[in-house]
Amino acid sequence: MREALAQARLALATDDVPVGAVVVGPGGEVVGRGHNEREATGDPTAHAEVLALRDAARTLGRWRLDDCTLVVTLEPCAMCAGATVLARVPRLVLGAWDPKAGATGSVHDLVRDRRLNHRVEVVGGVLEAACAALLLDFFAAQRDAPTEQGDASAADGAAGVTGAPGARALPGPLTRAGDPPPFP
Numbered sequence: 001m002r003e004a005l006a007q008a009r010l011a012l013a014t015d016d017v018p019v020g021a022v023v024v025g026p027g028g029e030v031v032g033r034g035h036n037e038r039e040a041t042g043d044p045t046a047h048a049e050v051l052a053l054r055d056a057a058r059t060l061g062r063w064r065l066d067d068c069t070l071v072v073t074l075e076p077c078a079m080c081a082g083a084t085v086l087a088r089v090p091r092l093v094l095g096a097w098d099p100k101a102g103a104t105g106s107v108h109d110l111v112r113d114r115r116l117n118h119r120v121e122v123v124g125g126v127l128e129a130a131c132a133a134l135l136l137d138f139f140a141a142q143r144d145a146p147t148e149q150g151d152a153s154a155a156d157g158a159a160g161v162t163g164a165p166g167a168r169a170l171p172g173p174l175t176r177a178g179d180p181p182p183f184p
């Protein structure tokens with residue numbers, strides 16, 4: 001997660017929302033890295049997770065990352081949760097939960113949908129305070145900057161990031177009787 005945090009900080013150079021991700025390979029080595037480059041590249045799909053998964057696939061020479069772990073500083077959105085499933089990643093480690101847009105347990109749970117034949121183990125809240133602080137500081141600075149237009153939609157996205165250590169956005173309504181506990 002510290003590597004993912006280092007990636008997240010790289011996004012600040014281009015005024016991108018500081019989210020970072022790494023893919024850890026079967027030997028425990030980092031095989032893919034990415035940080036949010038939406039502003040840097042003008043690409044709406046240039047999220048940290050997608051870029052890290054692509055980087056890992058390039059490194060390993062295969063799209064199937066079924067022996068890898070995706071580590072990301074913020075709970076993935078629907079697109080990135082989908083990409084995680086498509087890459088057959090078996091394990092996701094995330095920092096801060098995103099109760100407003102998270103798709104791996106908060107708003108949606110696309111990685112543990114019973115209708116899919118691939119499911120992902122989710123470990124949440126790792127270095128949560130540090131991951132959330134980076135985002136909250138970023139949005140606070142954006143709000144305070146008098147000359148900047150600000151990105152209201154992006155600010156909305158992280159307004160609900162859980163910053164308090166130990167805080168959890170438990171997806172109560174998504175847990176059905178008989179389901180395993182939402183988070184290990």
Ligand SMILES: [Zn+2]
Nearest residue numbers: 047077079080
């Ligand atoms: Zn995403």
